[in-house]
Amino acid sequence: MSRKLYTFNGGVHPDGHKAMSNGTPIRAMTLLPRYIVPLRQHIGTPARPLVAAGDTVLRGQTIGAADGYVSTAVHAPTSGRVVAVEPRAVPHPSGMFDLAVVIESDGADRAIEFQPLDWRNLDPSALRNRVRDMGLAGLGGAVFPSYIKLNPGGQKIHTLILNGAECEPWITCDDRLMRERAPELVRGIEIMRHALGSETVLIGIEDNKPEAIAALRAAAPAGMEVIAVPTRYPGGGGKQLTYSLTGVETPAGGRSTDVGIQVFNVGTAYSLYRAVELGEPMISRVATITGHVAQPGNFEVRVGTPLSDLVAAAGGALAGASGELIGGPMMGFDLRDSDAPVTKAVNCLIVKNPRLFPAKPIELPCIRCGACAQACPADLQPFEMYWYSRAKDFGRAQSYNLFDCIECGCCSYVCPSHIPLVDYFRFSKSEIWEREREKRSADQARVRHEFKVFRLEREKQDKAEKFAKAAEKSRESAASNAVTPADPDAEKKKAILQAALDRAQKTKETVTPKNTENLTSGVQKEIDAIEARRAKVEEKTESHE
Amino acid sequence: MAAIGLVLGGILGWAAIKLRVQDDPLVEKIDAILPQTQCGQCGFAGCKPYAEAIAKGEADINLCPPGGAEGVKNLAELLGVDAKPLGEGVEPKPKSVAVIDENTCIGCTLCIQACPVDAIVGAAKQLHVIVAAQCTGCELCLPPCPVDCIGMQVIKEDVVTWKWRYPIHMMKRAA
Amino acid sequence: MIGSPYTLGGNSTSTIMLKVMLALVPGILAHAWYFGPGIWISLLVCSVFALGFEAFMLLMRGRPLKHALSDNSALLTAWLLALSLPTLAPWWLYAIGMLFAIVVAKQFYGGLGQNLFNPAMIGYAALIVSFPVNMTQWAAPVDLADHALTLLDAFDVVFAGQGSISPDAYTSATVLDTWKTQARLNTPVASILSQPMFGWAGGRGMETVAAMYLLGGLYLFWSRLITWHIPLAFLVGVAASAGLLHLIDPTQHAGPLLHLFSGGVMLGAFFIATDPVTAASTPRGKLIYAGLAGILTAIIRAFGGYPDGVAFAVLLMNICVPFIDTYTQPRVFGHGAGPKKAGKA
Incomplete structure (x- = not known):
């Protein structure tokens, strides 16, 4: 191998557990009676729903349109009827609900007509719009809308990197995809290269996947280099892989495009091939189901598949299962609600048991041993950030470059005191983000308030000027008239307001349902008490004025 | 020596005049900490007047309910005084926005005039709407409404604004 | 959670x-x-x-x-x-x-x-x-x-x-004690060293104990419990400053070998100065902290009132740790590595 590899600092070697799921081919799933398709499956603005309950849809039909710049479309995974557009459980660490389209399949699985695209003769911007409407988002985990990443902007993207490292333990979906669908994947890479105009294409794969490396080497045309990188978590982190392959550090707070490099996940390349050459929107992905299940492996899963059905497809959870993880054990999160569906971001579901995932040991005091700093791939000093995060001194935590933390979990992994360091960093980051939001809205409110004050002042001045002019005039014309009339303007306004009030009273009586009739005496008493309180409050506000 | 002193003194004097800050920077700094709800719960006509009063030492730092304990703490840090709990009867409420009931609004524009940040749009005799993104939750539009058609709605956490919680400390609870 | x-x-x-x-x-x-x-x-x-x-x-x-x-x-x-x-x-x-x-x-x-x-x-x-x-x-x-x-x-x-x-x-008494009192009395170096308590490097017996500490320290390094920075900087600090003093006045100051293998130097270098709680934590900070502690050890031994200086040297450097750490933070990945901005040379 001719290419020089660079070694990033830190990293850990957790048990891979990959053999459990990478031995069998990707399986298809049977059609399910119901799919739940969240409208927010990517970073950015959620898709705008285009369907309502009762609509019928076809497979591949757009049910949510990209809304704004950082957004992408969402499509129906099968044909059927929309039964609801409502908040549903989604795969998110919070366990919260988010807006989703619920589709009851009709069993026919009829599709819209897919229109392949002659991308070689297409204007790159038209290609990108197509990619956006096809709902492509990065499958590596960040789910950033792909069409934006395919736009070189003003920058020259000299190097295109395909991330097939798959460094997270347990996950094997990219491994299987590369082994089984290398030729198609390579065609997707060709499309990327065309859109970005890159000269160099590097495909980085961790050396624990020799079959995938061989398959891609066989499929890759001249000009695409498949490179085996040493297996070390988080070697598949975008910044780490870029550094390993090129020796270039992605600038802090920036993107790799700032240094002329763009990174895509291999799964995204495959989906891009399907979207462009076959015209099929992104309605499925390969996902790993592993851990404490009967038949671990990889499935071609339609987006919207309830995770409980995925577990069932793998033969079901074995006795003694103790919950599920979304993603890998290093960066994934606990699934709170197994009704949540597979989204574009879900690459793996691990069914836990107490032997594979023992309860976390108790947190002991930090002894500043520096193991975390040695393991940190971002060269941070996690124990310092921990110290300030724990004390909720977010400014100081930030001064230790908290936001360069990629939350890979290496620090928590090595900590001898079992301190959940990453949890402290996630906590600090969320708090800082909230303060940012508050600060922004406070600044906005300040500006708007100052403008209002200014406007009132200006109006007052205008009025005063007008009044002065009018007064002068009236003095000239009717100097003899000594009686000042009551302000007719004010009188008129009062009358209008009173009329409106009367009208409102009437509408209130007609519009609002008469909940207050035929009440029991208890309820009536309560209402009277409330009315009395309200009257008091009104009195107070009046006396203030 | 004396000549140098004179020259330096002169430079300092000139700088003091030349570089005098127009706006009181302390007021600006205090104002930057205040939450800008302009709600007047502190007893002043807005955040800036309250900031001015604090700067002059006429008002205490614990009168701002929306700023909460953290606001008091930040003010205390800025002013180099001890932080204290929020004043009596001053209790922070959950962050809310005002919402107009479309069925009862008579389009009187009184709330529009009351809104300190121009977050209510509408015209006379037409339905008014509150722009939620700009509403500070000050509740100043509530009393003027002649038909009581404005209510406060607590802002709920969603997937985007959800925050990671403080990791639980096992050490203290264990044993 | x-x-x-x-x-x-x-x-x-x-x-x-x-x-x-x-x-x-x-x-x-x-x-x-x-x-x-x-x-x-x-x-x-x-x-x-x-x-x-x-x-x-x-x-x-x-x-x-x-x-x-x-x-x-x-x-x-x-x-x-x-x-x-x-x-x-x-x-x-x-x-x-x-x-x-x-x-x-x-x-x-x-x-x-x-x-x-x-x-x-x-x-x-x-x-x-x-x-x-x-x-x-x-x-x-x-x-x-x-x-x-x-x-x-x-x-x-x-x-x-x-x-x-x-x-x-x-x-x-220890060899350091003996050296100190006798060198002050201007006893010839050869006759000091010929006393039975002096061994091949330091004090008889103690030198072997020190060598065993060195061995244990290498085990700590090999099992990645400590990094090389603190022991090496500490030993170099002791040896260099003791060597310098010895060069200047060999009748008053013992050679570096005696210093390395007597008293608490080996124990200090691998087991005491490396205590993570109280030591500097950044790579450069560790070098500064331990290097200065080593130098202080030799100085206290040579000029101080106490025969050994490891404890005081370590404690004195403990005081400086927060300061050292603050100013020796390592470069974070991606910082100062951005594209060269146009207009800047």
Whole structure:
């Protein structure tokens, strides 16, 4: 191998557990009676729903349109009827609900007509719009809308990197995809290269996947280099892989495009091939189901598949299962609600048991041993950030470059005191983000308030000027008239307001349902008490004025 | 020596005049900490007047309910005084926005005039709407409404604004 | 709620402490071989007092006992102090040392991880300023002592006072002490070094113990419990400044080899200066911290009032750690590595 590899600092070697799921081919799933398709499956603005309950849809039909710049479309995974557009459980660490389209399949699985695209003769911007409407988002985990990443902007993207490292333990979906669908994947890479105009294409794969490396080497045309990188978590982190392959550090707070490099996940390349050459929107992905299940492996899963059905497809959870993880054990999160569906971001579901995932040991005091700093791939000093995060001194935590933390979990992994360091960093980051939001809205409110004050002042001045002019005039014309009339303007306004009030009273009586009739005496008493309180409050506000 | 002193003194004097800050920077700094709800719960006509009063030492730092304990703490840090709990009867409420009931609004524009940040749009005799993104939750539009058609709605956490919680400390609870 | 990672690497504080204690074992065995069984008693006494004080303080502070006691940190402190003190000293000397180490230096500051100063060295420093005489009566090498003590004798000496046997029969000054007093009297170097207490490098017996500490230290380095920065910088600091002084005036200052293999230098370099709680934590910071500690050690030995300088050097550098760390933060990945901005040269 001719290419020089660079070694990033830190990293850990957790048990891979990959053999459990990478031995069998990707399986298809049977059609399910119901799919739940969240409208927010990517970073950015959620898709705008285009369907309502009762609509019928076809497979591949757009049910949510990209809304704004950082957004992408969402499509129906099968044909059927929309039964609801409502908040549903989604795969998110919070366990919260988010807006989703619920589709009851009709069993026919009829599709819209897919229109392949002659991308070689297409204007790159038209290609990108197509990619956006096809709902492509990065499958590596960040789910950033792909069409934006395919736009070189003003920058020259000299190097295109395909991330097939798959460094997270347990996950094997990219491994299987590369082994089984290398030729198609390579065609997707060709499309990327065309859109970005890159000269160099590097495909980085961790050396624990020799079959995938061989398959891609066989499929890759001249000009695409498949490179085996040493297996070390988080070697598949975008910044780490870029550094390993090129020796270039992605600038802090920036993107790799700032240094002329763009990174895509291999799964995204495959989906891009399907979207462009076959015209099929992104309605499925390969996902790993592993851990404490009967038949671990990889499935071609339609987006919207309830995770409980995925577990069932793998033969079901074995006795003694103790919950599920979304993603890998290093960066994934606990699934709170197994009704949540597979989204574009879900690459793996691990069914836990107490032997594979023992309860976390108790947190002991930090002894500043520096193991975390040695393991940190971002060269941070996690124990310092921990110290300030724990004390909720977010400014100081930030001064230790908290936001360069990629939350890979290496620090928590090595900590001898079992301190959940990453949890402290996630906590600090969320708090800082909230303060940012508050600060922004406070600044906005300040500006708007100052403008209002200014406007009132200006109006007052205008009025005063007008009044002065009018007064002068009236003095000239009717100097003899000594009686000042009551302000007719004010009188008129009062009358209008009173009329409106009367009208409102009437509408209130007609519009609002008469909940207050035929009440029991208890309820009536309560209402009277409330009315009395309200009257008091009104009195107070009046006396203030 | 004396000549140098004179020259330096002169430079300092000139700088003091030349570089005098127009706006009181302390007021600006205090104002930057205040939450800008302009709600007047502190007893002043807005955040800036309250900031001015604090700067002059006429008002205490614990009168701002929306700023909460953290606001008091930040003010205390800025002013180099001890932080204290929020004043009596001053209790922070959950962050809310005002919402107009479309069925009862008579389009009187009184709330529009009351809104300190121009977050209510509408015209006379037409339905008014509150722009939620700009509403500070000050509740100043509530009393003027002649038909009581404005209510406060607590802002709920969603997937985007959800925050990671403080990791639980096992050490203290264990044993 | 605690999130990812859901799998851990299996490190634990108590194992780390145990491994460090394991690394001390060769030195302890060598000590017992050369200086008799007294070391077992001092280790035991220190350990018992350490655990006792730790438990007492945890109770007073209302902290759970189980986890703090099982982290082995108090035991390690006990061993380090025991190995820094003369064996065959009265038991209360060890008790007072542990009192200062565990109660004052560790628990008063908030327990494990919170202390600014190395607990064992605080214990040592408190003893040497309070009981200088006891602190210079070191057990003589067995083959040089007039009276070789059995374990029972040693027990008697430690707990019942010196009794029938005169301490002169089994104790002697250290080589550093001897060098210092005799060089000041302008005794020729050759005649100082020809005394039987001097061995091939440092003090007879003690040099081998030091070599065993070196061996244990290499084990710590090999098992990645310490990095090379602190031991190397400390040893280089001692050797370089001792060597320089020796070059300037060989009649007053011993050579670097004697300094490296006598007193607490080896123990200090690998086991004491490396205490992560109180040492600098950044790579550059470690070099500065340990290098200066090494230099200070040699200076205190040469010009100070005390024969050995490791404890004071380490404590003095402990004070500087927050400052050193703040100004030696390593470059974070991606910082200062951006594209060269147009317009800037």
